[in-house]
Amino acid sequence: MVLLNNYKKFETLTYDELLKKINGAEILNKLIDEQDPITFYIQLLTNITYNVDSIIKDNDFVFDDKKDFTQKEQTNNLAIEVKKVFNSWEEFLSNFLNSNSKITIFTSGTTGKPKRVVHPVSKFIEMSRVGNKYEHNIWSFLYNPTHMAGLQVFFQALLNKNTLVYLFQCTRNEFIDACSIHGITHVSATPTFYRLLSPFNFNLEKVEKCTLGGEKSDVKLIQKMELIFPNASIHNIYASTEAGSLFISKGDTFRIIDKLKDKIKFQDNEIVIHKSLLGNFDTDEWFRTGDLVEFIDETKKEFRIVSRKSDTVNVGGNRVNLLEIENEIHQMNGIVNAVVYAIDNSVLGKIIVCEVVSTATYTPKEFKEVLKQRLQLYKIPTKVKFVQELQTTRTGKLKRS
Amino acid sequence: MNKDKIANFINEICDEKEYKIIDSNSAEFLNLNLRNDIGFDSFDLAHLTVMIEDEFDVDIFEDGIVLTIGEIIKKLE
Numbered sequence: 306m307v308l309l310n311n312y313k314k315f316e317t318l319t320y321d322e323l324l325k326k327i328n329g330a331e332i333l334n335k336l337i338d339e340q341d342p343i344t345f346y347i348q349l350l351t352n353i354t355y356n357v358d359s360i361i362k363d364n365d366f367v368f369d370d371k372k373d374f375t376q377k378e379q380t381n382n383l384a385i386e387v388k389k390v391f392n393s394w395e396e397f398l399s400n401f402l403n404s405n406s407k408i409t410i411f412t413s414g415t416t417g418k419p420k421r422v423v424h425p426v427s428k429f430i431e432m433s434r435v436g437n438k439y440e441h442n443i444w445s446f447l448y449n450p451t452h453m454a455g456l457q458v459f460f461q462a463l464l465n466k467n468t469l470v471y472l473f474q475c476t477r478n479e480f481i482d483a484c485s486i487h488g489i490t491h492v493s494a495t496p497t498f499y500r501l502l503s504p505f506n507f508n509l510e511k512v513e514k515c516t517l518g519g520e521k522s523d524v525k526l527i528q529k530m531e532l533i534f535p536n537a538s539i540h541n542i543y544a545s546t547e548a549g550s551l552f553i554s555k556g557d558t559f560r561i562i563d564k565l566k567d568k569i570k571f572q573d574n575e576i577v578i579h580k581s582l583l584g585n586f587d588t589d590e591w592f593r594t595g596d597l598v599e600f601i602d603e604t605k606k607e608f609r610i611v612s613r614k615s616d617t618v619n620v621g622g623n624r625v626n627l628l629e630i631e632n633e634i635h636q637m638n639g640i641v642n643a644v645v646y647a648i649d650n651s652v653l654g655k656i657i658v659c660e661v662v663s664t665a666t667y668t669p670k671e672f673k674e675v676l677k678q679r680l681q682l683y684k685i686p687t688k689v690k691f692v693q694e695l696q697t698t699r700t701g702k703l704k705r706s
Numbered sequence: 707m708n709k710d711k712i713a714n715f716i717n718e719i720c721d722e723k724e725y726k727i728i729d730s731n732s733a734e735f736l737n738l739n740l741r742n743d744i745g746f747d748s749f750d751l752a753h754l755t756v757m758i759e760d761e762f763d764v765d766i767f768e769d770g771i772v773l774t775i776g777e778i779i780k781k782l783e
Binding site: 650656670682687688 | 722765
């Protein structure tokens with residue numbers, strides 16, 4: 306079993322070699338910097354098995370250490386000498402499963418300053434599925450290792466001793482090659498990642514399961530994914546840094562499972578989560594997620610995610626949903642990818658701008674003409690930019706700026 | 707120079723919205739009222755500000771309403 310594959314520049318480790326590295330770890334650092342993934346995970350796993358809490362610094366954000374970390378956290382940074390030695394993987398795992406340490410991670414801060422959220426390790430264990438039927442899974446690792454989704458994939462693979470192929474920030478061709486070479490069976494990534502696999506002129510028959518998370522997907526993307534992953538079941542996951550994974554969709558329809566029914570409610574079509582399902586952070590009893598839904602069947606609590614509250618802007622007195630526009634653009638011929646955002650404007654307050662990657666040739670006028678058949682005039686982007694590629698964040702989501 | 711650029715920007719919007727194309731050499735060009743004579747609505751004005759801001763780094767509506775092409779050109783001087 307291979308833990309992390311040397312796809313780019315990182316070493317490849319078996320789980321036994323990983324255990325030796327954990328046994329050889331000399332000190333525990335409470336604050337963990339994202340370095341290379343192996344160093345990062347050795348530090349994290351060592352902390353967990355020693356019941357030391359971890360604060361994962363995310364290099365995506367500019368941290369002011371004096372403000373963002375307390376004096377105690379900083380002075381406690383160099384903590385304890387490690388002396389314990391695990392004689393077997395089972396011994397390590399038992400220690401891991403009974404750990405009461407906590408992991409602090411940060412929200413992406415897209416709607417403000419990154420917020421710290423503390424999760425017990427047991428939360429990640431609960432979210433993982435473990436058993437014989439998972440033992441042959443081979444995972445591609447496509448998320449930022451310091452974020453919730455990355456940690457979930459890592460723990461899922463670790464607890465089943467699955468091969469994990471590190472492909473975070475890989476190119477389309479590197480992904481395709483890695484899937485063929487390593488026989489990857491499980492892929493979890495953002496919709497943006499899957500869109501960037503275009504052109505969809507290949508297929509990866511060994512992939513059994515694909516999940517999408519972190520952004521809203523659309524039916525057209527799922528149809529394209531069905532072409533390249535012909536044998537895979539494809540699901541959307543609703544997850545957040547605050548709550549972890551909560552719902553899995555059938556198509557684009559989510560349903561709340563019975564055991565969560567008392568802990569999830571909707572206010573003005575916004576998903577609201579009871580704090581018992583959340584990590585520890587400063588919140589009221591009920592946490593408003595900012596994610597808006599439309600109901601397919603309200604009695605069965607079946608719904609579709611429509612957008613985030615922050616995706617709605619006011620353009621000259623009209624409320625405009627940016628994702629609605631993006632979705633319509635994706636339905637147009639030849640569109641590979643698109644991002645829609647708003648910028649300040651002295652006449653209307655905000656105007657809509659879109660950046661588009663297209664294999665078809667449109668003039669801005671032709672492009673807007675097509676959209677006018679689908680959207681009200683005030684939703685038509687004022688400015689249309691045709692680009693070679695769209696910028697993404699390190700999390701793999703589209704950059705809206 | 708600025709006069710021609712502004713005329714091109716305005717005509718780009720006119721073409722897109724199927725308004726009558728304007729002539730930058732006509733006698734009344736500088737006095738043309740963006741709303742009343744050319745037919746611009748607030749979305750067209752917003753579009754025009756973006757084009758001009760991208761080119762000249764000046765927000766022509768920052769200090770209030772601009773009514774005519776002549777007023778735009780004056781702001782860019």
